[in-house]
Amino acid sequence: MNRNIETKCLHLEDDENNCNHYGAISYPIYQTATYAHPAVGKSTGYDYSRLQNPTREHLERVIASLENGISAFALSSGMAAISMMMEIFKPDDHIIADSDLYGGSIRLFRNVSEKNGLKFSNIDCCRDNIENFINANTKAIYIETPTNPMMNVTDIAHAAEIAKRHGLLLIVDNTFMSPYFQNPLDLGADIVVHSGTKYLSGHNDTLAGFLITNREDISEKLSFLIKTTGAGLAPFDSWLVLRGIKTLGIRMEKSQENAIKIAEWLKKQKSVTRVIYPGLPDHPGFEIMKKQARGFGSMLTFQLISKEFALSVLEKVRMIKFAESLGGVETLITYPTTQTHADVPEEIRLKNGITESTLRLSVGIENIDDLIYELEKVFSETERELNG
Numbered sequence: 143m144n145r146n147i148e149t150k151c152l153h154l155e156d157d158e159n160n161c162n163h164y165g166a167i168s169y170p171i172y173q174t175a176t177y178a179h180p181a182v183g184k185s186t187g188y189d190y191s192r193l194q195n196p197t198r199e200h201l202e203r204v205i206a207s208l209e210n211g212i213s214a215f216a217l218s219s220g221m222a223a224i225s226m227m228m229e230i231f232k233p234d235d236h237i238i239a240d241s242d243l244y245g246g247s248i249r250l251f252r253n254v255s256e257k258n259g260l261k262f263s264n265i266d267c268c269r270d271n272i273e274n275f276i277n278a279n280t281k282a283i284y285i286e287t288p289t290n291p292m293m294n295v296t297d298i299a300h301a302a303e304i305a306k307r308h309g310l311l312l313i314v315d316n317t318f319m320s321p322y323f324q325n326p327l328d329l330g331a332d333i334v335v336h337s338g339t340k341y342l343s344g345h346n347d348t349l350a351g352f353l354i355t356n357r358e359d360i361s362e363k364l365s366f367l368i369k370t371t372g373a374g375l376a377p378f379d380s381w382l383v384l385r386g387i388k389t390l391g392i393r394m395e396k397s398q399e400n401a402i403k404i405a406e407w408l409k410k411q412k413s414v415t416r417v418i419y420p421g422l423p424d425h426p427g428f429e430i431m432k433k434q435a436r437g438f439g440s441m442l443t444f445q446l447i448s449k450e451f452a453l454s455v456l457e458k459v460r461m462i463k464f465a466e467s468l469g470g471v472e473t474l475i476t477y478p479t480t481q482t483h484a485d486v487p488e489e490i491r492l493k494n495g496i497t498e499s500t501l502r503l504s505v506g507i508e509n510i511d512d513l514i515y516e517l518e519k520v521f522s523e524t525e526r527e528l529n530g
């Protein structure tokens with residue numbers, strides 16, 4: 143029987159009855175840069191930690207297993223992973239990218255990849271017809287679903303079908319859903335990207351990034367690139383992510399449960415003009431989410447009656463932290479305009495709907511009553527101040 147995902151977070155299938163490492167239940171941290179060779183022309187399988195390290199390799203096997211890939215690569219951050227992946231392309235290659243991506247990905251494409259001769263079409267992958275943008279040099283489609291921060295949902299299987307028909311790669315940044323809720327490779331994607339800083343590590347205490355593929359040819363290229371460009375994840379950070387993954391299932395379930403309740407609470411507030419959460423039946427991506435994911439996640443975006451209201455919420459929160467990032471056990475609130483999406487040109491930001499009254503919540507695992515209590519307090523104080 144194929145194991146379920148909660149179990150795969152704890153046990154690798156092929157490690158059964160394996161009492162290596164003195165039977166240690168927590169995988170050891172191999173804090174070493176290099177390895178002794180038993181003889182000339184012989185190797186333990188490990189030569190130098192930029193190429194491979196047992197702790198990192200163990201983490202990569204766990205991640206590959208969670209995303210149903212043949213191989214995974216662990217890098218020092220999500221951006222390190224995406225930057226390295228862009229090296230599989232060459233000048234004049236054309237990539238169709240969703241226009242509502244993580245701000246750092248947009249910055250990379252515009253300022254680094256374009257300088258290296260890559261061309262991009264930034265489109266709304268959930269509304270535009272992707273096929274209209276394909277040209278003779280198109281090599282890939284790059285999406286996030288749901289997108290950051292506007293939570294647009296793209297049908298992954300449909301995008302994969304277009305990619306296959308035209309011989310393109312489909313690359314999916316799966317950070318928002320984590321492998322617990324969504325597995326793009328199973329739906330036809332070729333490469334999955336993760337910021338491991340978020341749900342996978344889950345404790346707001348380390349940076350990490352992953353690339354996962356189920357194609358031998360891509361795996362070989364990425365293997366060459368990680369060894370050559372050198373941003374592989376350090377052993378201690380690999381261990382932190384391994385520890386975080388053990389509780390991925392219960393964290394995802396609990397934070398999603400909280401997110402649904404907060405979305406419902408926000409919908410009832412007169413100062414809130416829009417709540418964007420793909421788990422609400424009125425979200426345009428709700429049905430696609432039900433088809434391609436096992437949950438809706440715990441990211442939600444909402445818009446307030448004014449910029450002043452939004453800024454006041456950010457000033458007043460205490461337990462909920464005004465901070466960038468997401469996917470950790472602590473609830474964080476973000477102002478995309480000046481934080482995650484500050485480097486996205488204003489016209490693109492506004493076109494995507496990221497107004498100055500837009501806030502994004504990454505819901506954590508606190509008791510829901512305490513979260514609602516804080517939000518109620520912040521909202522009522524703000525209402526009183528702005529009206530009085």
Ligand SMILES: *Cc1c(COP(=O)(O)O)cnc(C)c1O
Nearest residue numbers: 219220221244290317337339350
């Ligand atoms: C945070 C994030 C990234 C970048 O990851 P880092 O670990 O911060 O480098 C990429 N994509 C998405 C969707 C993210 O949320």
